[in-house]
Amino acid sequence: MKLHGNPLSTATQRVLACLYEKDVEFQFVDVDMGAGEHKSEKFLSLNPFGQVPAFEEGDLKLFESRATTQYIAQEFSDKGTQLLLPGSNKTMAVLQLWKEVEAHQFDPPATKLVYELRYKPFFGLTTDTAVAEENEAKLGKVLDVYEGRLAQSKYLACEHFSLADLHHLPTVQYLMGSSAKKLFDSRPHVSAWVAVITARPSWTKVQDMVKQKV
Numbered sequence: 001m002k003l004h005g006n007p008l009s010t011a012t013q014r015v016l017a018c019l020y021e022k023d024v025e026f027q028f029v030d031v032d033m034g035a036g037e038h039k040s041e042k043f044l045s046l047n048p049f050g051q052v053p054a055f056e057e058g059d060l061k062l063f064e065s066r067a068t069t070q071y072i073a074q075e076f077s078d079k080g081t082q083l084l085l086p087g088s089n090k091t092m093a094v095l096q097l098w099k100e101v102e103a104h105q106f107d108p109p110a111t112k113l114v115y116e117l118r119y120k121p122f123f124g125l126t127t128d129t130a131v132a133e134e135n136e137a138k139l140g141k142v143l144d145v146y147e148g149r150l151a152q153s154k155y156l157a158c159e160h161f162s163l164a165d166l167h168h169l170p171t172v173q174y175l176m177g178s179s180a181k182k183l184f185d186s187r188p189h190v191s192a193w194v195a196v197i198t199a200r201p202s203w204t205k206v207q208d209m210v211k212q213k214v
């Protein structure tokens with residue numbers, strides 16, 4: 001199994017966290033995005049959209065981080081952490097619901113904030129404060145819903161860690177190192193959830209890879 005990506009990329013980190021949770025062996029192929037390697041003909045044969053990550057296992061080639069984690073969680077269901085919810089159609093539906101919430105409600109403002117508050121300063125660019133404020137307001141509204149959910153349930157989909165939680169890790173981690181941290185800290189159940197999911201050993205391994213890049 002090979003994962004092509006960059007440790008600083010949120011989408012790459014999502015798949016790395018899943019591979020470490022499942023405790024499976026894989027080869028990491030570092031894509032030099034600064035040199036435009038992700039737009040090369042060779043990389044485009046793995047992901048025609050020219051974005052990291054890309055995943056290979058034999059003749060199977062995947063891209064889109066969330067589709068890739070779903071494959072890994074199902075393919076290695078007997079290894080490592082159980083990231084899906086085995087059981088009834090209803091429990092699977094609740095997991096799917098919270099995965100969709102992450103992708104369509106949480107991620108759009110969170111990713112814009114990561115870009116404005118973390119990537120732009122890292123690359124010497126100026127943060128657009130109007131864009132940051134607008135997306136902080138949007139993310140705050142999403143986190144109000146999370147606060148209500150996490151008051152009833154330790155994790156988003158159920159009482160144990162699942163893909164629904166894992167998919168948040170990269171953006172949450174970046175935002176906890178920015179002024180948007182207050183959005184998480186001011187909501188006690190969200191804050192407790194962030195503390196628990198970012199303390200996972202799998203995530204420490206991903207962070208170790210990030211540290212080697214900065």
Ligand SMILES: N[C@@H](CCC(=O)N[C@@H](CS)C(=O)NCC(=O)O)C(=O)O
Nearest residue numbers: 009010011050051052053064065066
């Ligand atoms: N929806 C995709 C997003 C992938 C993505 O946006 N990757 C970024 C890095 S996090 C990238 O390669 N950006 C470079 C580009 O778009 O040219 C996924 O989840 O895999």
